Amino acid sequence: MTDCLDDVLAHIDADLDKSIERLFRLVEIESISTDPDYAGACLQAAEWLADALDAIGFEAGVRRTPGHPMVVGRAPGGAGPHVLFYGHYDVQPVDPVDLWSSPPFQPKLVTAADGSKQIVGRGTADDKGQLMTFIEACRAWKAVTGSLPIPVTVLLEGEEESGGHNLAPFMEANKQELAADFAFICDTGMWDAKTPAVTTMLRGMVGEEITITAASRDLHSGMYGGAARNPIHVLVNVLDGLRDETGRVTLPGFYDGVGELPEAIKAQWESLGFDEAAFLGEVGLSIPAGEAGRSVIEKIWARPTCEVNGIWGGYSGKGFKTVIPSKANAKVSFRLVDQQDPEAIRESFRAYVRAKLPADCTVEFIGHGGSPGVRLPSDSPALVKTRDALTAEWGKPCVTIGAGGSIPVAGDFKKVLGLDALMVGFGLDDDRIHSPNEKYNLSSYHGGIRSWARILAALSEGSVK
The missing domain is CATH 3.40.630.10 (Zn peptidases)
Structure with missing residues (x-):
């Protein structure tokens, strides 16, 4: 026809x-x-x-x-x-x-x-x-x-x-x-x-919400500070360890199934004239983050990520309150590529968090979807x-x-x-x-x-x- x-x-x-x-x-x-x-x-x-x-x-x-x-x-x-x-x-x-x-x-x-x-x-x-x-x-x-x-x-x-x-x-x-x-x-x-x-x-995605609990109630930081575990400290330590100094995600098995771009596709992307400085400058940034040695366009289209989307705990209202909170919370998302398994990533993340917890803390997880x-x-x-x-x-x-x-x-x-x-x-x-x-x-x-x-x-x- x-x-x-x-x-x-x-x-x-x-x-x-x-x-x-x-x-x-x-x-x-x-x-x-x-x-x-x-x-x-x-x-x-x-x-x-x-x-x-x-x-x-x-x-x-x-x-x-x-x-x-x-x-x-x-x-x-x-x-x-x-x-x-x-x-x-x-x-x-x-x-x-x-x-x-x-x-x-x-x-x-x-x-x-x-x-x-x-x-x-x-x-x-x-x-x-x-x-x-x-x-x-x-x-x-x-x-x-x-x-x-x-x-x-x-x-x-x-x-x-x-x-x-x-x-x-x-x-x-x-x-x-x-x-x-x-x-x-x-x-x-x-x-x-x-x-x-x-x-x-x-890119696919895995979303996770975590709640770390230390003491059974919020504590006065004058009475307990220095002796009682602060779950915000624990949470920050957990989140900080998710990526190394080169921007790579540290979870065991995270890069299983992640391949490199074919050279022809990489060359085509390089020919597009993508302006990295303008892309970041539009949102007030100037220094690319993420995996070292990768172009910005490769990072946002073809590489997996780990991002902290939200973090909260303790007192955040007006004024000041000297409290050691009982709980600390975060929302974390992973963008996935190629053959990464969403459920394997989820389980690796949860195992990593549990391994980083002190013995007197507990953690709860809420999954927020997963797609390859x-x-x-x-x-x-x-x-x-x-x-x-x-x-x-x-x-x-x-x-x-x-x-x-x-x-x-x-x-x-x-x-x-x-x-x-x-x-x-x-x-x-x-x-x-x-x-x-x-x-x-x-x-x-x-x-x-x-x-x-x-x-x-x-x-x-x-x-x-």
Whole structure:
């Protein structure tokens, strides 16, 4: 079907105004998943999307969960790989609403100071605009040829912004229906406004909360100071020993499964022109931390970390109170890469803490989730074809990048469905997701639709399994 691609792209261009109108209708639905008052709006968004998929020939429906519903749509296609496309229709709350330049659920097209056109409204970039690029590409293929180049299943979630607790159980219960050769996730971005990217690395995470208890009650530091154990001292000693002087994490087995970057990927990252000084300078810093001998971009995309996210204990109110606290607390997180095992990291951390405790102290742990890192093989045929399609659309070589944060669905696809996931999105760093005046560049939306049309065509050529 690649001989029809030019006609499909021409249709996308001619239909752009109507595509924008359809996005506006979706953005107008106040699908805030974190607030129970908006449960009806979340259902409305799911129904709108199911109807949109049904209108272009998908067998689509709204699937109830204990929380907000899923949308599943399936469409046959040519003799290529079967892909599973994921996006989410729920959005973040809009507070503080007084900082919005226009009502957040009344989307509009504006011209920025640099002359670029921007679609402004809550969810335009995260993730309604992104998922609509794919749906609109499918719409164009259907309009021009009557079918899709390859078989497609669409899975749209309504709880990504509120924890996604029902996604993995839903996938587990619907494995057969969601079966595919690989997955696409659209909740990512480009390297810059003119350079497309495929995100192939995501860091996983382990979160731990610890409480160290010494005395049975808070103590007067004049009466007990120097004789009684201070759990804050113990806690600080524990935390200080988690990394050595070179920035490496000291937990036994922590680096098991951590590989080095392929030289080709390292060279590509070096060519991106990432400004380390500007990156740190923007937040008032100037000296890179972490593992010695590693670039900043390597540290945030491809290396594991150990960070203390919070620490408290004793008296922290106004004035002064001479107290030796009974308890001291901290929250610690680990970002994971490659084949690190989240549960092995958790157990290693807990064993390390217990080994550092004096005999008259105790510790309690609370786990806060765990997910593995994701790395797609750089020579994956699907990745190669996707990169080539993006390069053809944007006129600049597509880059393969990592992401410092976590997208749990990528791990769920691998763990539950056995699928590798390519992360292709068209968001930009300045899209203000989760903030007032969220926007999605018109070039991202238009170019995204055209990009997906090209990707679907490219995947229909030869084997990518």
